[in-house]
Amino acid sequence: MTNLEVPPNSIRFADIGYWIQPDGKVTDVEMLRTNGLGQWKPGILRHVGQRRYVPLKLTAGQPGFYRIDRFTVRGDIGTPIGSRIRQRMGNLSIHVVDLTETEALRATQRERMAQRNPIAGPTPQP
Structure with a gap:
């Protein structure tokens, strides 16, 4: 199986x-990890890079806010003609979930904040 191939029942994100x-x-849009959506990288990065948010009210010297989103591609579930096995088929849809405050990605967020604002004091450990 090559890097572009993903098992048929795995989640593509x-x-x-x-x-x-x-x-x-x-700014500084980057793909942190992927499973089966590597070929979509240019489009996803362009889409996120073109977003605009309401200006933030931050104290002087703060670099902004680091955010992590998960893009997941899903298909409808149905039973194709000639089969009795339900599977994903038909139209694809993209779902976006904010992962910024999840425990699994807090370390990545702290690392990016430290790189962006090296003057700040130590970050509290969970």
Whole structure:
């Protein structure tokens, strides 16, 4: 199986990290990890990079806010003609979930914040 092939029943997703600047613009968009959506990378990164948010109210010197979103591609579930096995088929849809505050990705967020704002003091350990 090559890197582009994904088992048929696995979940296809991409975790995207990016900065929201105090003025609401998005910068430093990066794909953190993916499972089966590598070929979608240019489109997803372009989409996230073009987002605009309401300007943030931050104290002076804060670099902005680091956010992580998971893009998941899903298909409808149905039974194809000539089969009795239900499976994903038909139209695909994309679902986006904010993973920023999940425990699994807090370390990544702390690392990015430390890189962006090296003057800040130590971050509290969970």
